[in-house]
Amino acid sequence: xxxxxxxxxxxxxWKAGPMALDVAQRSGPARLAFAPWQAxxxxxxAMAAPAWAQEAALARAQExxxxxxxxxxxxxxxxxxxxxxxxxxxxxxxxxxxxxxxxSGRRQSATMKPMxxxxxxxxFAALGLWFERQPVRAHAxxxxxxxxxxxxVYLRGNPYSGVAACAGCHGTGAQGSETLxxxxxxxxxxxxxxxxxxSTRERSNDNAxxxxxxxxxTALEMKAVSxxxxxxx
Ligand code: HEC
Ligand code: HEC
Numbered sequence: 210x211x212x213x214x215x216x217x218x219x220x221x222x223w224k225a226g227p228m229a230l231d232v233a234q235r236s237g238p239a240r241l242a243f244a245p246w247q248a249x250x251x252x253x254x255a256m257a258a259p260a261w262a263q264e265a266a267l268a269r270a271q272e273x274x275x276x277x278x279x280x281x282x283x284x285x286x287x288x289x290x291x292x293x294x295x296x297x298x299x300x301x302x303x304x305x306x307x308x309x310x311x312x313s314g315r316r317q318s319a320t321m322k323p324m325x326x327x328x329x330x331x332x333f334a335a336l337g338l339w340f341e342r343q344p345v346r347a348h349a350x351x352x353x354x355x356x357x358x359x360x361x362v363y364l365r366g367n368p369y370s371g372v373a374a375c376a377g378c379h380g381t382g383a384q385g386s387e388t389l390x391x392x393x394x395x396x397x398x399x400x401x402x403x404x405x406x407x408s409t410r411e412r413s414n415d416n417a418x419x420x421x422x423x424x425x426x427t428a429l430e431m432k433a434v435s436x437x438x439x440x441x442x
Contacts, residue, residue, distance in 0.1 A: 263338070266331070270339035273332060277324060286343040291396040298345035301337030303390045307414075308333040316414040348394055350440035359437030362430050372425045375434065378418075383441050393441035400435035 275284065282288050286297035296304065310316035312325045325333075350356040364381065366374035378389060385391035392400065406412035408423035426434075 266335035267339055267342075269332065270335040273328065273336060274339065278336075281320075286340045287346065288396065291398040293396075294399045295395055296340040297343035298394070299337075299340050299391050300385050300387060300389075301334070301341040302387055303385070304337035304340050305330075305333040308336060310414045316412070345394055345442055347442045348439055350436050351397070352436055355433050356436040356440055358429070359433035359435065362426075362434045363437050367425075367430065370425060370427075372430065373422060375422075383438055392438045395435075395438055397432075397435040397439040400438055401431050404431045404435065 274282075274286075280289070281293040282296050286295060286299070288295045307316060308321075308325050308328070309330065311318055311321040312328070314322070328336075362372065363375045363383070366372045366377075375383075375392075379385065379392055380389075383392040385393075403412055404419075404423045404426060407416050407419040408426070410416055410420055412419075423431075
């Protein structure tokens with residue numbers, strides 16, 4: 210801060226300080242007036258708010274996860290069994306939207322609906338942020354031969370039946386993006402089930418694009434591509 214500005218501010222503070230206090234006293238506690246130095250302090254606090262708010266959100270998410278989600282999704286989003294999706298590293302926006310869709314019933318799940326009924330949109334955003342930050346791990350595939358077939362389908366599609374390459378949208382590493390879910394490292398059983406449910410529209414949300422793709426996949430292709438994805442980090 211330059212010297213002249215500093216002294217100008219000090220001069221204004223001396224002038225505004227007692228006056229502001231006077232206004233505050235006359236107008237009562239509901240209408241507070243701030244002296245310039247107080248405004249500066251408040252502005253500094255407001256600039257620091259996002260970091261504090263994020264810390265608070267992460268703490269809230271951790272509390273919810275350790276309260277109930279961990280039973281199925283693990284304490285770090287790694288999940289405790291292949292029937293529950295891994296959430297570590299999943300994109301924040303995608304997680305928040307799925308949770309909102311479970312609550313509204315747009316995405317149907319008898320297991321997930323009661324988990325989110327008492328949570329609000331701020332909780333969903335916080336949980337998204339928290340899961341996105343959990344470390345992702347490497348996983349071995351169960352059947353390497355099957356995964357090889359899946360690699361072809363994932364990267365090249367099936368040119369003989371018209372299946373589009375998954376990588377075209379989901380990216381070569383299946384890391385996802387702000388608008389697409391991360392598929393890398395997901396349990397094969399969960400991925401395969403989603404593909405089957407996309408094809409029948411039992412997966413009732415997000416199926417505008419995936420319904421058409423999933424209906425073209427054979428049972429072998431679904432299993433193979435799911436096996437391949439499970440081995441990506
Ligand atoms: C009793 C087991 C169980 C508990 C506890 C549980 N979940 Fe789930 N979760 C599931 C199952 C099963 C699915 C897959 C449901 C489906 O097919 O749509 C799922 C799906 C999800 C998905 C969608 C994943 C994706 O890739 O689309 C998210 C996000 C999620 N759960 C978050 C949570 C959060 C947050 C909590 C805690 C508030 C929680 N879950 C508690 C079993 C559970
Ligand atoms: C034209 C683009 C496109 C192509 C090609 C595509 N996908 Fe998708 N996929 C999407 C979109 C969009 C979603 C829904 C995401 C959303 O709405 O956030 C999605 C969602 C998914 C999900 C749900 C993830 C979860 O956590 O529940 C799976 C699994 C999936 N895709 C697998 C595949 C596979 C396997 C292929 C290749 C056979 C493929 N996708 C090809 C666009 C595509």
